[in-house]
Amino acid sequence: MTETFKSFIMLTNANVTGKYKYRDIFQILPAPDHFPRAPYLEAHHPCLLEVRYTFTPDSSKRMPDKTEVSSWIQRKDYENKIIHEIKTLFGVFSFSKFVSTQDVHSWTIRTESGCALDPEWRQLSYFANEHQHEISEFTNSTISQIEENQTAESYRFGARFTGSDFSIPDLLSEILDAYYSLDQDNKSAFLRSATLFNNAIKINQISPSVSFACFVSSIESLVAHIHKEEKIEKCKECSAPRYSVTRKFTAFLEKYSSDSKELISFYKQSYGRRSKILHAGALFLGEHVPVEWAESDWEAYHMISGIERICRIAFTNWVLEKYNCPSVQS
Template identity: 75%
Template sequence: MNQTHTNKPYALHIPIRTGRNMEEIFRSIIMLTNAKVTGKYKYRDKFQILPAPDHFPQVPYSEAHHPCLLEVKYNFTPDSNKKMPDQTETPDWIQRQDHERKITHEIKTLFGVFSFSKFIDIHDNHSWTISTDDSDSIESEWRQLSYFVREHQYEISEFTNSSVSKIDEINTREFYNLGGRYVGSDFSIPDLFGEILDSYYSLCQNDKDAFLRSATLFNNAIKISAISASISFACFVSSIESLINYINKDVKIESCTECSAPRYSVTRKFREFLTKYSSNSDELIKFYNKSYGKRSKILHAGALFMGEHIPADWAESDWEAYHMSSGIQRICRIAFTNWLMERKLFSPNLSRDI
């Protein structure tokens, strides 16, 4: 991707021993998404996404938080060296829950970067709510914000064999050029998503951690955008910068013998990375330079986009903020995709049995 170039009944979980103290575990986790899941998507033998069963509560709106199932498979071996704060051994069930949380976080993070259809985080907090079922009622109620289905079977013995059709896969170039979802559209993914996942899961652990840091910054930028366009923009730029710094961690940077300034500037590394993994057009190279400069001004001088510290008049419109924010988000996605696809081409760890 480059700018230039009928569900099986749930069963009780029965661990399958695959080695000393190792369990092969399947879990069915209720998730919420920003688009309705009407098909299934299975990635190798790691996870699959399925529509929510008919008895699950559904929201009567197209644009809302929609339930679905995320089924995951993993091998687990308890670590007897892990300790609780009081230095007692960490129970196996806590270690399993921690491991599952890491797996689901990883999947959510990857979807957040590479797909406009993504998982929604639900935090168990309380808030005042007004029912939308009866338009005549405006009585406020204090409620917990959450989603729970009592009958759901969390422990399963294998992936559910569902007859539903596959989730739509959209041409990746068209997907990213569009810049978002159509209102009311179902859950979909780019057609290169499977290959992107192949590449990510073939990385060594240090490379995975580095990419997840960048991907987390990217997803945080999206979340922050509703609060501050300026800080969101800075996070998008930092998501790229974080990966660049990791890639160049072993590169020795020479300093000028006269002034001791580094010869290889941060802006230059930023520009060269995006020139290689996004586009080398003159117009976009100017945008890369401008973006890094704006990021520095935001973080070091508080130079926010217009209308953020002093609300803009109705007749005003901060087009610079809109175009720079939407532009850097698209560039980040394309650069991350190309960087991972390059890893796929040269990875000795990649096999068809991932």
């Protein structure tokens, strides 16, 4: 089993000006000065993600044609899993996070000062010359640490300030300790929920209604995992299951988010709205028919922003509970 260090070029939604090292697993550093940068505060900013891992190829793995999967392919897949996991965790626990470029072509218009507004056919991608991918150890940098924010306060606020540099919650290391201490079954369950959560954020610009349903489903997925071993009692007369999905959903959020009467009502309303969206196509205002001038769907805005905050707090508290850490108050 070989110990390996790698340095990956990543893009983030905020400029990385400091460093953050999480134990012997990964480290975030600012990009070197020669890396291309966008001339805007709000853009995709380059940084370096250094990871350490141990890997042994599995000789029993086979391609669809039954030939052995090459060790370099297995290593590449393993590295992709590591990066995906880190990106997914930051998407849930931090408002400064990694972003992905799609290897697609699209019409673009240059935004530099003085450029003609002529459309150009381009590929969306990022790379930098002379980057050393293979490293022997974590870079020992003397730059200052990445700024930390109070976790509970930033979660309640629900966003990062426009133009601010890359920052992290002050409990991030404890949260990551809790996550990495989970057994594989709980890890996989959490990653499924976290993936739904992150997809909900991405989808919001396309469809607020589907985004909202994804947020609710991210919680529902973890609730289903928690109760998967329970025997479901059925009615003797009609064989219908004698349990309420809404009740379990609500009970989970009461425990890991807040048990205030106002929020309990919101949990029930959210689950009901999710069902209407998925089963009856009851979209939020403006999706299937454009809204009128100066009209806005404030109900959708408050429901989506509210469920995002609730998800983030509940996921954090569920993970911290597994590690016997104090909870984040909603």
